Amino acid sequence: MSIAVICTGTELLKGSAVNTNLAYLGKELAACGLPPALEITVGDHASELIQAIGDALEVADTLIISGGLGPTTDDLTLDTVARFFDRKLLENAELKDKVQTFWNFHHPGRCPKTQFRQARVPEDGFFMPNPVGSASGIGFETFFGGKMRKLFLLPGPPHEFEPMVKASLLPKLLEAHPQKLITAGFLCCAGESMVFNPVEKALTGFPVEVACAAGAGGTRIFLSGNTQEVVDEALIIARNALDCPTLPAGEFDMAEYLIKLLKERNMTVSCAESCTGGLVANRFVTLPGASAVFKGSITAYANEVKSSVLNVPQDILDNYGAVSSQCSEAMVKGCAALMKTDCAVSTTGIAGPDGGTPEKPVGLVYVSACVNGVTLTEELRLRGGRRAIRERAVEKALTLLYTLLTRTE
Numbered sequence: 585m586s587i588a589v590i591c592t593g594t595e596l597l598k599g600s601a602v603n604t605n606l607a608y609l610g611k612e613l614a615a616c617g618l619p620p621a622l623e624i625t626v627g628d629h630a631s632e633l634i635q636a637i638g639d640a641l642e643v644a645d646t647l648i649i650s651g652g653l654g655p656t657t658d659d660l661t662l663d664t665v666a667r668f669f670d671r672k673l674l675e676n677a678e679l680k681d682k683v684q685t686f687w688n689f690h691h692p693g694r695c696p697k698t699q700f701r702q703a704r705v706p707e708d709g710f711f712m713p714n715p716v717g718s719a720s721g722i723g724f725e726t727f728f729g730g731k732m733r734k735l736f737l738l739p740g741p742p743h744e745f746e747p748m749v750k751a752s753l754l755p756k757l758l759e760a761h762p763q764k765l766i767t768a769g770f771l772c773c774a775g776e777s778m779v780f781n782p783v784e785k786a787l788t789g790f791p792v793e794v795a796c797a798a799g800a801g802g803t804r805i806f807l808s809g810n811t812q813e814v815v816d817e818a819l820i821i822a823r824n825a826l827d828c829p830t831l832p833a834g835e836f837d838m839a840e841y842l843i844k845l846l847k848e849r850n851m852t853v854s855c856a857e858s859c860t861g862g863l864v865a866n867r868f869v870t871l872p873g874a875s876a877v878f879k880g881s882i883t884a885y886a887n888e889v890k891s892s893v894l895n896v897p898q899d900i901l902d903n904y905g906a907v908s909s910q911c912s913e914a915m916v917k918g919c920a921a922l923m924k925t926d927c928a929v930s931t932t933g934i935a936g937p938d939g940g941t942p943e944k945p946v947g948l949v950y951v952s953a954c955v956n957g958v959t960l961t962e963e964l965r966l967r968g969g970r971r972a973i974r975e976r977a978v979e980k981a982l983t984l985l986y987t988l989l990t991r992t993e
Contacts, residue, residue: 585761587613587620588644590636592651592661593740594627605650605745611836612749614795614806617765618757620648628658630667637668645731646760648753651740653719655698661737662704662722669726669735671706679703679711679720686718712736712752717744721752734760765793766815769806771836773983774828779803786825792818800972801979804836829987838982839867845989846877846927851955853985854923855881856894856915858906858932859949863978879923884915894918905944907933909961912950916961920954927989928954929981933964935973947973951981953988960988 589609595601606623613619622643626632633652640647652661666673680703687695702719705711712721722737736753738745772779776798783805784794792809805822809815819833835841846853855864865881868874882893887906890896896914904910916930933949940946947966952959962984966973 585618585646585757586644587618587646587648587757588622588624588640589620590633590640590647590649591623591625591740592628592633592649593625594629594658596625597627604742605740608742608746609648609650609749612754613757614767616754616758617767617808618761619767619795619808620644628652628660630660630664633661633664634668637665641729641733646734646736646757648736648738650738650745653702653722653737653739655696655701655718659701659719662701662706665735665737666706669706669728671709671724671726673704674707675700675703676705676711679705682720683718712738712748712756714739714744714748715751716747717741719744721748723756765808765810766812767806767808768815768819768833769804769836770819770823770833771802771804771831771838771841772826772828773802773830773838773979773986774826776803778828779805779826782825782827783822786821787818790814790818790821794822800975801838802983829983829990831986837871838979838986840871842982842986842989843868843871843873843877845986847873849989851926852877852879852923853927853929854879854919854925855928855981856919856930857881857883858885858890858915858930859935860931860974860978860981861885863974864929864931864981867978867982879925882919882922890915894922907944907948907950909950909952909963912952913959913961916952916954916959920957926956927985929985931977931981933966933973933977935970935977937970949973949977949980951977951984953981953985955985955988958988960984 591603591606596603624636626636652659683699683703684695706724709724714720719739724735726733738748776796780796792807795806797804807815807818823830831841857864862883868878884890884894887901894915895918900910912930912932916928920928930952934940934946936946949964952961966976
């Protein structure tokens with residue numbers, strides 16, 4: 585099975601919305617051993633979608649399309665796909681009742697006829713339930729271009745798209761393709777250039793495919809093979825080949841894994857942030873289960889807050905400055921004491937675009953971690969714009985905490 589993905593939405597092309605659907609779907613498909621061969625993003629125009637479908641079918645026999653299933657005039661996906669494959673659209677009584685019920689729950693008055701556009705299914709097709717929205721997923725098979733093709737249409741809003749991928753799409757794909765590759769991986773806290781070559785060299789001659797995906801938190805390594813035993817052995821070889829912090833197999837997000845680890849050890853964490861201004865806290869609190877381990881955060885941007893709230897000694901600020909290893913260490917100790925947590929992290933630095941000096945340039949950041957009174961501080965020289973520097977500082981701080989936790993097991 586070869587898979588292509590088309591994401592629709594003019595807002596994706598204009599940059600006013602981030603295509604999180606592709607990131608989520610790609611990760612889920614890769615974990616099932618079914619990575620997509622192609623992805624195309626198009627605007628809300630029928631001509632663009634028709635062109636994209638034709639291009640996608642040149643390389644794939646299974647096509648997944650997200651977006652454009654709602655009741656508004658720019659929701660063109662279902663009609664365009666039906667026209668492309670010459671399929672009739674028939675109103676489904678069960679879906680019509682569902683659309684009516686959804687409208688009545690959220691709105692007063694009579695349901696507009698346009699809403700019932702979401703109750704149509706291609707002839708000989710099927711629908712996939714949407715537990716949180718009015719637009720159901722649609723699927724059908726058709727013979728086109730000398731091959732049998734599978735089509736899956738899913739709503740675009742991520743809070744609808746993601747649960748439907750898990751509950752409906754993946755089971756249907758796996759049912760159709762049981763002889764799949766086994767794919768597994770882990771997060772390595774280093775850049776792709778430092779990761780790929782050692783792993784590839786260590787696995788020379790081994791029957792697995794190696795793929796890497798770099799991000800602010802490090803590099804995600806994926807290994808694919810024909811059997812679970814082969815992949816499990818390759819994971820051990822790959823992790824042993826790396827001289828940098830790595831998460832266990834199956835773990836790809838540092839904050840998520842830290843929550844698990846701290847829960848297991850019955851430990852708590854807090855953070856003191858200057859240049860990252862709450863981004864470390866955000867990495868924790870956006871994840872379920874954070875309340876079990878995360879107590880809170882101090883955004884100590886001004887020096888007077890560092891001294892009065894976190895008890896950073898004034899002589900450190902006078903002699904070394906706020907952007908210094910001494911200040912970072914004092915911040916993390918003060919935070920752990922103030923919040924009464926077992927662990928803490930701190931960040932202080934110059935994110936730019938101005939504020940740098942020859943001695944302390946833009947991108948100079950200090951991060952610290954503290955575990956039961958033991959501290960570790962790292963000086964970073966980060967590149968990129970203000971946003972990139974702050975995001976990388978966050979991930980470096982989390983990695984430092986992980987490093988310290990593994991040392992103090």
